[in-house]
Amino acid sequence: MSIDINDALKALDNPAxxxxxxxxxxxxxxxxxxxxxxxxxxxCVSIIQERAGLSQxxxxLYLTALQRAKLVTSQRIGPWTYYKRDEANIAEFLKQLQDLI
Amino acid sequence: MSIDINDALKALDNPAxxxxxxxxxxxxxxxxxxxxxxxxxxxCVSIIQERAGLSQxxxxLYLTALQRAKLVTSQRIGPWTYYKRDEANIAEFLKQLQDLI
DNA sequence: TTGCTATATTGGCATTTCTCGCTATATGGA
DNA sequence: TCCATATAGCGAGAAATGCCAATATAGCAA
Incomplete structure (x- = not known):
């Protein structure tokens, strides 16, 4: 399943x-x-949180939103959840946007 | 004045x-x-409106939003207001986004 | 001036988003 | 088992957005 451009834009329409x-x-x-x-x-979430200056x-919620938009993936290891970029989908989103607008 | 990536994303976070x-x-x-x-x-506005199926x-309002985000420019000729793309700013926005994410 | 057309602005209501604090759940250690 | 830590989920209130109808304004023509 490929990325949805409107979902991705919604996820990115937030400075944080x-x-x-x-x-x-x-x-x-x-x-x-x-x-x-x-x-x-x-x-992991707590380290991202530290930098962002927002509540846990x-x-x-924001990481879940980025994941719903398929811009990041997550994996749980022990008590931690690690989030990382989905490079293929990010590239596809940029290409779709470039072609569209 | 160059384009603001968050303003542009806000303007584009709407399917219409x-x-x-x-x-x-x-x-x-x-x-x-x-x-x-x-x-x-x-x-002109009325022709765009016809296609979009939304109220005048x-x-x-949407065209004003796109203009505030510097993605389009407008000029008034007689009773009509014509909107057109600001290609330079759109390209700059895409480049900024590509470099950022 | 009067009136018509095209567009902009205003006001309003419903929905969504922002962001928090609090609570629930899962994991691993003592 | 009990506790501490990490993360997710659940209200909730404030703010923003979506969208409309109604009104205002600007331009033009008679």
Whole structure:
């Protein structure tokens, strides 16, 4: 199933969500305090939250929204949930947008 | 003054506004009933409205929103207001988005 | 001036989004 | 088992958005 351009735009029409996706682009630099390699497994919610300055529940909601839009994926390892970019879908979204507008 | 990526995303986070911008891309084909060349001067509000199936006030509002986001420009000629794409800003928005996410 | 047409603005209501605090659930350790 | 930690989900109130009808305004022509 491919990405839906309207869902993706809705997810990105929020400065905090846009910034989260942007920061995940260079996650090693932007989230250096994480033990496991963020490029490999993703970044966990509490570390993303720290940077964003929003409540835990809001960040959890935003990450779910990005995931619903298929811009990120998540995996649970132990007590943590790691989110990382879905590069293929992000590229497809950009291409679709470019072709459309 | 360059385009603001969050303003542009807000303007495009609406299927109707997105469709308007997309249709203006090939305005000769999409709005053939207009007398004056749409590529040259733009498309007038009432013709855009006809296609969109929304009320006149809503379309006027949406076009103003696209203009505030600097994705389109407008010019008044006689009683008509013609809207057309701002290609430079649209390209810049796409580039900014591509670089950011 | 009067009146017609095209567009913009205003007011309003319903829906959605933003964001929080609180609570629930899952995981792993003592 | 009990507790601490990480995350998700559930109200809830404020703000923004979607969309309309109604009204205002601007341009033009008679």
């Amino acid at each position: 969500r846009l910034a989260i996706l942007a920061k995940l682009k260079d996650s090693r630099k932007n989230y250096p305090e994480q033990e496991v390699d963020p490029e490999q497994v993703g970044v 529940s809001t960040i959890s | 506004r997105l469709a308007i911008l997309a249709k203006l891309k090939d305005s000769r084909k999409n709005y053939p009933e207009q007398e004056v060349d749409p590529e040259q001067v733009g498309v 006030s809503t379309i006027s």
